[in-house]
Amino acid sequence: MTDFFQDQPLRIAGREFTSRLLVGTGKYRDFDETGEAIAASGAEVVTFAVRRTNLGQEAGEPNLLDVVPPERYTLLPNTAGCYTAKDAVRTCRLARELLDGHSLVKLEVLGDETTLYPNVVETLAAAETLIADGFDVMVYTSDDPIVARELERLGCCAIMPLGSLIGSGHGIQNPHNVRLIIEQAGVPVLVDAGIGTASDAALAMELGCDGVLMNSAIAHARQPVLMAGAMKKAVEAGREAFLAGRMPRRQSADPSSPFAGRING
Amino acid sequence: MQIQLNGEAHTLAPELTPAPTITQLLESLGLAGRRIAVEVNEEIVPRSEHAATRLAEGDRVEVVHAIGGG
Numbered sequence: 201m202t203d204f205f206q207d208q209p210l211r212i213a214g215r216e217f218t219s220r221l222l223v224g225t226g227k228y229r230d231f232d233e234t235g236e237a238i239a240a241s242g243a244e245v246v247t248f249a250v251r252r253t254n255l256g257q258e259a260g261e262p263n264l265l266d267v268v269p270p271e272r273y274t275l276l277p278n279t280a281g282c283y284t285a286k287d288a289v290r291t292c293r294l295a296r297e298l299l300d301g302h303s304l305v306k307l308e309v310l311g312d313e314t315t316l317y318p319n320v321v322e323t324l325a326a327a328e329t330l331i332a333d334g335f336d337v338m339v340y341t342s343d344d345p346i347v348a349r350e351l352e353r354l355g356c357c358a359i360m361p362l363g364s365l366i367g368s369g370h371g372i373q374n375p376h377n378v379r380l381i382i383e384q385a386g387v388p389v390l391v392d393a394g395i396g397t398a399s400d401a402a403l404a405m406e407l408g409c410d411g412v413l414m415n416s417a418i419a420h421a422r423q424p425v426l427m428a429g430a431m432k433k434a435v436e437a438g439r440e441a442f443l444a445g446r447m448p449r450r451q452s453a454d455p456s457s458p459f460a461g462r463i464n465g
Numbered sequence: 466m467q468i469q470l471n472g473e474a475h476t477l478a479p480e481l482t483p484a485p486t487i488t489q490l491l492e493s494l495g496l497a498g499r500r501i502a503v504e505v506n507e508e509i510v511p512r513s514e515h516a517a518t519r520l521a522e523g524d525r526v527e528v529v530h531a532i533g534g535g
Contacts, residue, residue, distance in 0.1 A: 224533070226533040227533065249532050249533065251529060251532045252472070252527065253529060253530045255471060264532055280534050294509065295502070298500065298530070367535075416535065
């Protein structure tokens with residue numbers, strides 16, 4: 201049946217993607233593992249960070265962009281580690297230069313070093329500046345539907361509420377809020393942060409998310425490449441379950457086999 | 466001549482003074498041809514302008530690249 205099933209592509213800022221799993225590139229053992237895990241995940245959109253170049257590094261030292269070449273993946277530079285709108289905007293402009301004019305970015309402005317919870321005030325300010333400067337902004341935010349609505353109103357091309365704290369693996373702590381955000385949104389909604397295992401990713405998709413973005417759940421699994429494959433299947437399964445529509449929940453049992461014709465006597 | 470390079474004081478080699486271009490700076494750092502982006506005094510300097518942009522005493526230069534992150 202699924203052989204004949206053709207889902208709509210995920211559309212973000214005029215780009216179309218078949219895979220609804222977006223992945224990060226941090227925390228892997230080495231670039232080989234990064235490349236293998238990303239290939240196994242089937243992801244087409246891959247996020248990375250921008251940092252000062254180590255001066256004095258060897259000329260032949262491998263570069264992340266050799267493992268995830270821009271010709272093959274849609275690269276999504278992020279502003280991870282930024283605590284102010286100013287730093288986030290600066291980072292996005294550097295990323296645009298790094299990728300020869302590429303406009304798609306993941307905006308995240310943090311507010312606390314322990315929780316890495318987003319600072320939505322700075323996030324809103326950065327989004328406004330970036331959008332005016334021509335960026336397509338996928339925005340990491342809290343699971344507050346009012347903030348999500350405001351970010352969409354400013355022109356963000358995807359809203360990405362946290363499932364739970366970055367790197368925590370606690371899954372989706374408030375599925376009801378994620379649902380509220382999905383129901384009101386006119387742009388794609390992706391859960392970003394908090395996914396711990398495959399069932400969390402499936403739940404995000406069953407709620408009606410357009411996609412899921414994760415890093416630690418794959419990179420910190422005992423076997424990252426195997427987990428990357430599991431996440432690919434979980435996102436696909438969750439998506440198909442959402443589209444298929446789950447059965448209603450019942451108070452009492454409802455036998456699957458007919459009563460008629462039983463051999464009881 | 467001294468500049469601030471990636472947040473630290475950096476003395477340029479004598480042969481680069483008095484007014485080296487960004488291309489010359491990157492060559493001296495072994496970064497020519499690498500995938501990097503350059504900012505001088507918080508303004509992006511596009512790759513196409515590296516050869517024509519000259520540095521001055523005290524300029525704050527940032528050279529960044531892509532690294533793993535989520």
